[in-house]
Amino acid sequence: MTSSPLDRRSLLRLAALSVVAAGCRGPSGPVDPTASASAGPASPYSSRPSPTPARYAPLAGEMLPHLKQTAADFVQTMVTRSPGQRPEDVLRVATSLLAPEFQADAALRVAAPLFAEQSSAGQIVFPQLSGLSPLGPDATSAGVMVVVRQRLTSKNGRSKDVVRVLDVRLRVEQGVWRVVALVTAGGGPVDRPRDLAPGIAAVLDDPRIELPDTCRWDVHAGRVSPDLIAVLATAAKVAPVAVTVMRTGHPQNVFGTAKLSNHSQGRAVDLWRVGGQPVVSTGAVTGSAHDALLAASSDPRTRQTGSPPGSDLDGPKTRSFTDLVHQDHLHLAVGATTVGG
Structure with a gap:
């Protein structure tokens, strides 16, 4: 019926x-x-x-x-x-x-x-x-x-x-x-491969990096750039971080446009908490969020960073940008690489 x-x-x-x-x-x-x-x-x-x-x-x-x-x-x-x-x-x-x-x-x-x-x-x-x-x-x-x-x-x-x-x-x-x-709704479970690269496995097991299972499944499935995982590790060396999203769960396109998002290509990660404090509450002008942003931006694999207003690292229309959408997180993106999915 x-x-x-x-x-x-x-x-x-x-x-x-x-x-x-x-x-x-x-x-x-x-x-x-x-x-x-x-x-x-x-x-x-x-x-x-x-x-x-x-x-x-x-x-x-x-x-x-x-x-x-x-x-x-x-x-x-x-x-x-x-x-x-x-x-x-x-x-x-x-x-x-x-x-x-x-x-x-x-x-x-x-x-x-x-x-x-x-x-x-x-x-x-x-x-x-x-x-x-x-x-x-x-x-x-x-x-x-x-x-x-x-x-x-x-x-x-x-x-x-x-x-x-x-x-x-x-x-x-x-x-x-x-x-x-x-x-x-965040995708479905993907078993962790036994042959993960040591650097990727280290990020998945790092207690300083909090990852939703949705993100873990992205990594397990090979849908995330290894360069991005390395940049995430760079940021976490400065302070513990909590990840919101990598690929699954993010809009396919940059909101309101036809431009494909770096997230949907497995090339971006967002951090909502750094050093135990929400980015929306601290901003990124100073403190742990600023330090993590600076460290990630200094990594040669990083091609783009987004952060709360007032924390632009290198001026308008360059690698770093700020806007109201990014008032509650740090956005880190790497260049084009081949990823699965």
């Missing part, structure tokens, strides 16, 4: 009948326009998600905290599932966060890996900007890459943790950020 398409209008009708009061659910509820920024860092990748995680709070320094809040709330909802709850029931809880054109059926297909087991709980690690249009604080459309740690629990009670990078697209509707689409 084939079910009818599940569009946003259907979700709204279902939500009206649901006994779940989405507005009272904390992390699953609608955006609170009074939500304030948090001064503390996000949860480390190694922590276990709480069965009842606190709602994510945007960090101090965020220029568009309500955008980040909406993206985080949406992903938190998608990774919060009780035993017996159907994927469409999970998505129904997020109805208040969705734009009218949101395609529920398409989103559920993309989100299938999130529902691989009977139940799950999740904790937002960090939502990072991937694009703004127009580029500035008055943007009306945006991309956010949300790093989330998910604990999946099977019917027999066995649990496994995975850290994914989800590509979420949003736009402003009547002054409020709404989710337009879920583009990717």
Whole structure:
């Protein structure tokens, strides 16, 4: 038996009948326009998600905290599932966060890996900007890459943790950020090859480099330039770093353009935390983020760096650039090399 398409209008009708009061659910509820920024860092990748995680709070320094809040709330909802709850029931809880054109059926297909087991709980690690249009604080459309740690629990009670990078697209509707689409859910597991080059293996095993599983799978599959991995190691020599994204989970093109992103070619990596501090809160004019940026830029393999406003290393239209999209991370890119995928 084939079910009818599940569009946003259907979700709204279902939500009206649901006994779940989405507005009272904390992390699953609608955006609170009074939500304030948090001064503390996000949860480390190694922590276990709480069965009842606190709602994510945007960090101090965020220029568009309500955008980040909406993206985080949406992903938190998608990774919060009780035993017996159907994927469409999970998505129904997020109805208040969705734009009218949101395609529920398409989103559920993309989100299938999130529902691989009977139940799950999740904790937002960090939502990072991937694009703004127009580029500035008055943007009306945006991309956010949300790093989330998910604990999946099977019917027999066995649990496994995975850290994914989800590509979420949003736009402003009547002054409020709404989710337009879920583009990717962070890919699928790829076994670690036994014959990894020593330098690559060292980066994967380095406790100073926090990597989402999505990034590890990219490396395992050979989808990331060895030069990029070497530049990442250079940055981590200065201070511990936390990676947001390499290839999978990043928009294919530079946001709002037809230009292929360095990320989608396996030639770029983004760092959201350096020296234990979020880049969005510290900037990169001084401190560990600046030192890591300078070290990476000095590596001859580096062809491009992006960083928060005020931290341009070599002037306009050169290797280093700054803009509002990069106010929450360091972007490091290398030259063209042959990579798999």
